[in-house]
Amino acid sequence: MSTQRPWLASYPSGVPAEIDLDEYSSVVAVLESACERFRHRPAFSNMGKVLTYGDVDRLSRTFAAFLTGELGLKKGDRVALMLPNVLQYPIAIFGVLRAGLVVVNTNPMYTARELKHQLNDSGASAIVVLDNFAGTVAEVIRETSCKHVITTGLGDLLGFPKSILTNFVVKYVKKLVPAYRIDGAIRFRDALSRGERHSYKTAGLTHDDIAFLQYTGGTTGVAKGAMLTHRNLIANMQQASAWLGVNARLGEEVIITALPLYHIFALTANGLVFMKFGGLNYLITNPRDMPGFVKEMSGVKFTAITGVNTLFNGLLNTPGFDKLDFSSLHLTLGGGMAVQRAVAERWKKVTGITLIEAYGLTESSPAACINPMDLPDYNGSIGLPIPSTEVSVQDDNGNHLPMGEVGELCLRGPQVMKGYWNRPEETAKVLSADGWLHTGDVARIDDKGYVYIVDRKKDMILVSGFNVYPNEVEDVVATHPGVLEVAAIGVPDDKSGEAVKIVVVRKDPNLSADDLRAHCKANLTGYKLPRYIEFRDSLPKSNVGKILRRELRDAPKTAA
Structure with missing residues (x-):
């Protein structure tokens, strides 16, 4: 299997077998290239406020200067981000990366126990947190090695007077900000002001530097940090953009980003891939409010949306969704969990667009397989291995099984993580000496190279x-x-x-x-x-x- 790649014969026209890993030296180079090329185009929109690529460039550069010049953080230090989809997120994430630091994405809904584990396990030196969740940080910060806390309000980047009104309503009317006290905490806007006093110095990043500690595996005991290098993220961005690029229109894409950017799916598929295309990420802060979500979408001529099965199902069952304008929509990508045929077929009926199923894991940055973009109808498959990716179905002894047989899906490619942070034994359980990542999913591959997930091994x-x-x-x-x-x-x-x-x-x-x-x-x-x-x-x-x-x-x- 490792030498035969039958899926290549099924590749859509224009999709290469291999990607160019050397086009970018780091994720920062992707950002800088996009900001130079699309400087005046909108990059992120949230709650009526738009940041252009030029804004993202300027603000993330200033935040990077604050982290290194004011806080004295050094290359390789870890910074935790505990934010939903708000405009501060891309500023923080790219600021951290531009400073040569490592992003530790943190779920805002974490309990105190979960947050304490992640901060201590990663050795994070600083954390950026939304006020709504700062109470959890206040509860554990003294029991961690985290020295710096940067807090921010939901409306902080929305501009005057909307920022003040939004923060007032969130805190005093909706009462979504529990009282908290963190001595020495710095406000995000103050951090940007202070950053302007320092000069920004490029960090000299390489492919081998770690970009993200992306935590996973909480369902099987303690959460582990997957070490995703700049090479891993560049590879996956190049792989996914090569796959989607035959349909993407440079500088014209508008993608609905409802999945949180702290999750690897949205981070790569929406944040990085669409940045390379000069697209606009329309950030949805609270997609669980389905009527509010549909109302937000009603004012947007969106061209793409990513999600999980439950998100698509929820939208389909929300009044008003079927009345939205789908005339610009050309890409719907589902991943994160199995897409159900009933949901996919209804999505096609309502929107006129095929729900394309893809597959990936945190450990593979995440994409491994995607269905062709011109797929006429849902086919029950997770698609074909993307460029520069090999897949194999193996038995419990690591033997490669013939086509059509059912076994554990394994994959190999430049997007596969370096390993788990400080957990060599756990790494050895999933990464073989010859580079195969054992996914824990049971699958089969047909003679055209399409991969079908049967289920999770443990389920x-x-x-x-x-x-x-x-x-x-x-x-x-x-x-x-x-x-x-x-x-x-x-x-x-x-x-x-x-x-x-x-x-x-x-x-x-x-x-x-x-x-x-x-x-x-x-x-x-x-x-x-x-x-x-x-x-x-x-x-x-x-x-x-x-x-x-x-x-x-x-x-x-x-x-x-």
Whole structure:
């Protein structure tokens, strides 16, 4: 498999087999090239305020000067960012990188325990945090080695008087900012002012320098920091832009960025790829407010949107979404979790655009496979390996399996991480000596090179010796018109070892367990049928909307 690449014959016209890694020396070089080329074009928009590429260049340069000149941070030091999608985010992220520092992306919804672990594990010297979440920082900061805290309000970059009004409403009307005290904390706007007193010095970055510590693996114990180098990020940006570039219009793309930029999917696919194209990232701060999200989209002639299955499903079920103007939309990219056929088909019906499924992991920066952009209809595949990427299906002993056989999906390419930060044993578990990244996903590859994910290895349900894959069960249940969302899990069973349980959020309040059993019986073989059916008002989800089967497995068993 490693020497044969049958997928190349299926590549869309104009997509190269290999990418040019040497076009950029660092992620900073990508930013500087885009800012020079598209200086007067809009780069980021949020809450009615637009930053041009020139603004991003100037402000990130000033923030970099503050970090090195005022705080005295040195090349390789780590800086944590605890921000949702606000305009401060791109300024902070590019400022940190321009200073030669390492970005530690931090989920704003972290508990004190999770934040303390990440700050101590990464050895972060500084953290930039939105006021709304600063209470968590205040709770743990003294128990970490983090010396500097930079705080910011939601409206800080919106301009006068909107910034003052927004911060007042957020704090005193909506009461979204809990009281906190952090001695010595610096305001973001003050940091920019102070940065202007210092000269910006380029950091002399190379491909081998670490750009991000991207934490992952919290579902299997302690979270680990994937070391993503400038080479990894440049590679993935070049791979994805080569794939999308045949359709992208330079300086004209407007992408809806609802997934948080602290998540690797949006960071690379939206932040970097569309920066190279001179596109506008339209930042959605709170996509969970679906009516508000749809209202924001109604004023935008957007050309692209990325998301996870639950986001697309949520939009489709929000009144007014089907009335939006989709005339400019030409790219919808789904990843992060399996895209369900029912959602993809409805998306095509409403928008006229195929929902293109892609696949990646934090450890691969993230993209590994993407379907062709001109795909006429959803095909159930995660697509073809992107340029300069090899894939292989392997058994538990690392043997490469023939086409069509099911095994663990492994991948190799320049986007694969350097390893886990300070965890050589964990790195050795997933990265083989010859560079294969073991994904933990069960897959097969067809004779045209298309890859099909069967399921997560650890989520597989074993019923009387038969493998049941939750994705398949969920796909079937999701086609029932009365179902809004569904998750399938395995629960212990005295007779069969494990049994299938589904947890369902109703769209139709009259939907019964018997209705679902009949629907499943018509579409699934006997051992795959759900033995337990539970109805809930909502399903537990990660910060990007991925359904957390683990939390459902840990809950008490309920029959219906």
